[in-house]
Amino acid sequence: MLSILALDDNILQGGIPPEIGLLFRLQELWLYKNSFTGSIPATKTNCSNLHILQLGNNKLTGNIPDGIGSLSMLSILALHDNVLQGGIPNEIGHLFRLQVLYLYNNSFTGNIPATITNCSNFQVLNLGFNNLVGKIPDGIGSLMPHLGVLVLKNNHIHGNILSIPPTVRWLDLGGNNFGGKLPSLTNSSSLIDLDLSNNYFVGSLHNLLCSNGVKKTKYFNLGYNQLSGVILECWEKWSSLVLLWLNHNYLSGEIPRTLGSVPLLQFLAIRENKISGGLPSSLLNLSYLKVLDLGRNNLARIIPPSIGIKLTMLKILKLRSNNFYGNTPDQLCYLSQVQVLDLADNNLSGNIPRCFNNFSVLSGIETNLEVQLSFYLDDGSITVSNSLVMKGQEATYRSFLGLVMLLDLSSNKFSGQIPSELTTLHKLKSLNLSRNQLTGEIPNKIGDMKSLESLDLSVNNLSGELPMSLSELNFLGTFNVSYNNLIGRVPTGTQIQSFNESSFFGNKLCGAPLTNDCVHVDKPDTTSDQKEDGGSHKVDWGLIISILLGFITGFWVIVVSLMLNRSWRITYFRLFRKLIKV
Template sequence: MENMKWLSSLGMLHHLDMSGLDLSKATDWLQVINTLPSLVQLHLSDCKLSNLHMYVPSVNLTSLSVLDLSYNNFNNSVSQWIFSVTSLVSLDLTRCYFRGPIPSFRNLTSLELLLVARNDFMNSSSIFQELSSSNLITLDIRSCGISSSVLDSLQNLTNLISLRLSDNQLTKRIPKSLGNFCNFREIDLSGNNIGNISLTYFLESFFACKSPALESLSLSYTHITGIIPHSIGNLSFLRTLYLSVNQISGPIPYSIGRLSSLAELDVSFNQINGSFPDWIGQLSSLEWLDVRFNRLDGSLPDSLGQLSKLTHLDFSHNLLTGVVTEAHFIKLVSLKDLKGSANKFILKLQVANWIPLFQLRSLLLRNWVLGPQFPSWLQSQKDLQELDISNTGISSPMPESFVRSFSELWDLNMSNNHIRGPLTFSGIAATLEFIDISSNAFWGSLHPLLCSSGVTSTSFLNLENNHLSGDLPECWEKWPRLDILNLGNNSLSGEIPRTLGSLHLTYLNMHGNKISGRLHSSLMNLTDLDVLQLGRNELTGSIPTWIGTKLTRLRILNLGSNRFDGNIPHELCHIIHIHILDLAHNNLSGNIPICFNKFSILSGIETNSKDDFTYFAGPELSIAGDSLVTNGREDTYSSILPLVMLIDLSSNNLTGHIPSELMSLLKLKSLNLSRNQLSGSIPEKIGNMKELIYLDLSINRLSGELPMSLSSLHFLSSFNVSFNNLTGRIPTGTQLQSFGESSFFGNKLCGAPLTETNGCERVKAATHTIGEKKEEDGADWGLIISIVVGFVCGFWMIMGPLIVRRSWRIAYFSFVSNLRYMVYDVIHKYCCHMFSC
């Protein structure tokens, strides 16, 4: 709408509402409106206006009392002409992107309602001083960046009834001016860091009046502490009380039961304990009750079923237990949202064909006991949009018409039950965005669900941990909005479909199936993929290079336990944001790429965010996870996924040395290179990887000594270098000595923790003896030769003449015989002398 001159012909127009129209090209809009002197109300909200600062010679809108310019973008400028319209009673400048100097409000003496939220021009107290002469009743200055000191000048606004101060910079103290008002009906301080102030102190200092008329109090997200005081019951006109996301403890006081006008009570996300109050049924006006994420225990009171006006009930994530029956819902005819997940309730219905009086939009009963029979009463809830009956002990087959009962359903979670039967999900609502039926006993083909349904809205599909079988169908074009796909741990077979590459997936899990063949090149189109989990299948061929060149956003790559062969492609080094790399249990050969040091997350050059690895289908569902095999035990790590930084290349045919470049991955927590044919020594700089928790280099051909730097790995909880060719003493350190002997078997190592404590000394002594023997080998042989020569020469010098001359032989033996008798005679005489014989 470029030309607005036609408005001038309307003459005595009193009310003009053009909100939502595109007036961005109407450059003359202000001049035209200035020709309508009888205009009383002007609404131009969200009209894409931007030239509010233009010059207006004189403003002729003397009758204008209501001006709404909210949700436009006036480029940080505040035009003076607005503040010259002295007849204004209501002025709405919400989110107009104003900033900078504030025009004077002094002339707006008739102003009663001022809405300037979500701007940034409230940094001085002058605005409140100038407004003191007005009759201001409602002041909305949410998200304007104001501090506590600015509010001290509010004391002059004696007629103020409604004050909205949420999401500002009020810190550590309550503005003194707020204690002077007895006319307040509404006060909103939520989203400020008022912390370290007890709720009791706040109420006592804020409401000095004996009979406060307050109807709405919001202190959510203020870090306020303490208990809810009994004095809260004195606010007899209170309709809404919001205290969520604070540090409030203690029980819910019984005095709240006196607040007969109370319509909304939210104390969620605190530390409130005690039982669910029995007096809750007295709050006959209650429409909204939220006590989730506290520490309430005990059972639900039957009086809860008396709240006929209740539309929203959320008591999820507490410590509540016991049996729930129809009595708890007997008069809840207005109920739309029932959320009780993460408690330990058992639903026991006294009437077999019970049909509730309410029609729910949201039903969240995760962790209740609803089974073993499928709850038939659920099909009476035709308006359901959100249904979570996960982990509720249902084991009977699902009725074929169940899902078709809900034409507006957008979130369905029936995971972690034992629901059995074929996957009959044909005819499901086209509105379904999130589908999670994982961890059940559904069987059969995917074709009825994937190829017969026209589900064009689904972005999340989780069928993990079922008994699904058959080929993966080629009809993924029917699911154009699919973002997260989890088919893990089934018995699906065949090749990966070509049409899967037409999606815009960020998460793809087919881990633990029987998928065969090569990776189809169409998957290279999944350039937004963060997680690719294809482990434990029967995939063959080499790892495609396009994984590294096209899927550069990958954070998790799991191709383990397949039949891949060939070298690890160096192109994987382009996936610099990789967080988990699992190529274990394949037939890979060649060297470990030295360019793995380019991984920026693992090296610590870039930090990871928890949000990078958590995939939600609502606030209570997370699926991004896998398993980690350590010491033969498989551990799931979905809950700590942001902390897991892992490289697993074990059980392949890799050769060559362990690259020293790997030692620059300073944030790596798990490194498994076991069961390969790696040779050479362990890099000395391995001690730089100080965050290692798991290290397995066993069953290789590594040689040399264990690096002394291993003793600086203080977080190791699993370590194995067994069955290599390592030698020498085990480095002394608090961690290495805590592992069992099996971590070092099959080497020539010594020292603790090996049980032979003197092993190192024996090895040293043996080494010393062998060294001395080698040094003395020359001298030993010389001695032997000399003895032999001397013996031979002496023998023949004596025996030679005796053999030649007979007379010499007679004389020699006669001498020996006489010598024998002479010796015998001497010995005999000596013995007789000694023993007196």
């Protein structure tokens, strides 16, 4: 008799035949990763010997069938990634042997049934990405001594979390309505991944941050809560931490010095808080750091030059909307792997470093890129997202974050010319130098930046004409050169003419897409004047020769006559003497 039916990872479609319910000795049914539609046949509950029922990654609809509790031998029930709805039936609590329950990525509603705590053999419980409400049933941890993974992410569950069971390795409660103070950890905790983001937790970080149960934790996300107070100096306990989010809270004080004692940290996001002071020198010990996001705080002082020398693995550096001042250190040019450099909205001054052409990823020298920005932990890879300002709008990038190429120096006090070296950044997709004090002309080779999708040079003191090479930028979706001192004709190109007039305001430009046409000035033509005056500007050699010949002929006629005729000679000399006396 058939005990295992495995048809997973095919392109099967249609409904699941109810005749499967006749396979009374069936122990394992694997139908995941197909395109099955319709509801789960009620006859499946006849397969009382089933140990594994895997129907995930299909297009199944309807409810979990009544009588699911009769499958008392089930150890794995996987219905994830479908379009199932309705409530989670109380009969789930009759599956005493159940170890793994996957119901995530559906449309289940209602409360988590209290009977679920009867499943004392649970190891993995994943109900994330549904529309569940209410509170977590009492005893979901204490009555499940083997529970290692609990995922309730992106539901509408509320209540307080007092403690985290010591057996749980992966706890994800993000995207719910939990509140109150942060839970505490026991010293025997085996927690590796902890996500409490996008909730309403308040108060201090102390309960979690300074616990002795965090030595194994690699993933820690408290972003988008209402936490306050200072970030305590307890980070030496977090010796395994790889990814840390504290963003979008009300945290204050300075960046703790001991944060530099987390040797394996690769991702650090503390943006949108009230952090003040400067960047501690200990932060430069984080040599594996790939993402450093400290934007939208109250940080000040200069940008430490050593960032470029010590943190050479950085891919994303975001310091926007702070109070950093002084020159941008040339040492930043050692960040050859950087893909996003966002220093916008500070008080930085001086020239834009010419050595930015050392960015090997942005210039296209380094081509081995990941589409997603992923970090590898023991339980698999984590794909991160980040909020970036591109094309004048802020958006969260996840699926293609590894391909985003951005340089934003806007809203500072940079002066001098735009370095021509920037035009060698052939893979750059967004360049924003707006709202500075830049002068001189736009580099002629800006058309070499073929990948540009967004270019903003507005509100500067740029002069001269728009380079003709701008017409070669075929992927531009955003373009702005308004409020400069530019003159002349707008270059003709497929993209340039598609932009609104506002992209060119505040200059002396003309031609499409502007309504004012360029005035054509003809050069004066002097050839016709020369024809009209008979060529009076030319030398008339015939006239000159005639005058000379007449003079010579007259001279010799008089001289010869005086020599041959004596009476003429005497008369001439008498007349000459009278003229002298007079």
